[in-house]
Amino acid sequence: MKKKLIVMLVLSFILTACGGKTEDANNKVRIGIIRVPNDKTVAISMNYFKEYFNDKGFETEFIFFDSGVAANQAFSSGSIDFAEMGHTNGVVALANNLPVKLIWIHEVLGSNEALVVKEGSNIQSIKDLEGKKIATTFSSTSHLSLLKALEKEGIDKKVELLDMQTAEIVAAWERGDIQAAYSWEPGLSKLKESGSVLIDSEMLANDGIVTANIDLVHTNFIEKHPELVVDYIKTLDKAVSLYKNKPAKAIDGASKQLGLSVEDTKTQMQGTVWLNADQQLSKDYLGTSKQPGHFHTVFYQTGEFLKAQGNISEIPTMEAIHEFIDSSFIEKALGQ
Template sequence: MLLRSTLAGLALAIAATQASAETIRVAIGTQDTTINCAAGGLLIRELGLLDKYLPKDGKYKDAKYVVEWKNFTSGAPLTNEMVAGKLDFGAMAEFPAAFNGVAHEEAGKRSLLINVLSGSIKGSGNGIVVPAASPVQSLADLKGKTISVPFASTAHGVLLRAIQAQGWDPEKDVRIIAQAPEIAGSALRSNRIDAHADFVPFADLFPNRGFARKIFDGSQTQAPTFHGGLVNAEYAEKYPEVVVAYLRAGIEANQLLASDPEKYSLLIEKVTGIEAEVNYLFHGPLGLQTRDLTWKPEYRKAVAGALETLKTLKRTNRDLDLNTFIDDRYVRQAFAASGVDYDKALADYAPVALKANDAVTGKPITDFKRVAQIWVRGEDKVRSYASPEAALQALAALEEEGKDIRAIYAHAADSGLKLLANQAWFVRNGKGELSAFLLKEQAQSYAQANGGEALDFVGVNQKLLASR
């Protein structure tokens, strides 16, 4: 009897030891080249942030973590691996996220959309580009043309909304074909397509590389867009502290991006090949998208809109209970554990602020409507200027000095959109002041209403040189 009791006690002790020494997989699917997912993947991985927050006490005492990372170029294959049980976490935009939720339910499982990573309540980030030498200047010029897009992506939704706003039939007035970004780049170079619609960062990356021009920005649809993080629901119920740890790592990654966007834009370039100047366009101050981890009502609305569009595209006929699919419990706990006020962040819609002195006068910049910037290659910080004319005058001097320029940034006078200035249009008034615009027609309309001359980047620089 004593022997049996001893053996039973030993068995319980062994079982308890095995439980406390459990091996916990943390398998995370990332989209490294979709750069606004950086705070949910790339930076956490490259900076080793996750290990700082993984729980190591209580029921996790002696637990062994096996962290696995897998990179994807889009959300669909990431979703396939989540549904197959090969991944626990994933990051993607609202369209593939909505489909992720549907796909899990169709497989008798559930996923949860747990946080926002980066987004725009107006829709900035997605866009439409044309070959650099194309005569097309706006979406209105694309009637009857061939437009490619990654199917069932956020960019697909933006394209459909833009076409509907023109009063066109998407099945008759344009030819829409499926094309991934890596294929579209080649097609644009060789003029095999008339236009391409895409998500972050390709609508700005392709123009930056010189073979495309942006003719439409997603903000023109005024439809919210974002990328966010998902987790397998069963995993979250079993390991809620691990989910909070992942989100805390994302909070730190987000804070690092905001505090030193140049440094981390360069890191993203090193890992992905996406040029730092394009990363800075999104992650830098007053950027195309807002560094935001909170569940703003507009982002909840974006998921609902994505689901309806997926139904229109006949990609699903299933409803999704967004009140349970979107789950803010874990991110609220992560904010509290990190000492950050979630409700205050939830109410804050401001982009990353620009705190800089004018590179010419040394005076603090206080009016951000006309601010412009220059990133000189090899310099740790982007130079800021109080006006686009001051920046372009400085650019001429820098080029005379033989400086290599990464990028020039300006802000659209009508929308406030951050622009790559060498892709922008400008209106020069009688005082020599410049106003920047995304599109030629916007610049011409402004010039007609307010006086002045609409010029492209080359033309405005020639005018400035002639007046020196």
């Protein structure tokens, strides 16, 4: 029921928005964020957005979203210009014809998302989860990873899945309502305090099940300010460069920005793969405007998963995916 509700909510926002357009609210660029230490967090902490936007007369406003569902609702109502989310919600955006394009991969997920089981539960393998209650956030990258792991062992129909937001997962875990959960940081670290990891997204990526956080931009913003979209890419690429060349400085900045310890921030950042602009354009990821990369296939396969789960009504075609994933702004940022 909740799966259908997610789709209905997105559709209702589309209908009420009537093709709502983004407006320059006092020359503000409205950017959706999630509470993870990634390139965007580093860019904010280092004032890179101010560096690129203020001189052109634009201020940046950062708006927190706890889920990609909420970010998609904001896109459909025209109340946001950019937002990051798990790539599964990017597929939902495309399937529901939201006026957005994918322009960047923030990080390929790894050990920062994992399936954790309670200590003392006698669960030693994924097969041992049969008959157990497992929490995750539906339509998320964790949901995709969890189901793929369960399918691989043939028990995806033999467990009870519960749809919860990250804070709810931690609370249910502490109450003893669930025996396992697939979630992400920072809640993941709370689960690990009294649990152990069965499998994580890095292990699944090694088996070809790739998940990632991505960034979308509203098409109306593209039409009005294409040059600012290029600057946005430069900002993120500069943050990636800082992390690769001066990791301690980037970690410290993200730590202060999120109010996390340096050690926790370091653990989370090292649990993902960061891609610079050149790597984004490689055949393994977004590819170029002329030669789409492997991530286009990942997007299609995720559409198959979401369709099977009832989260979308139609699987986006490869042609639609090629149109949706726009590498041109990265190319322009690199002077290509």
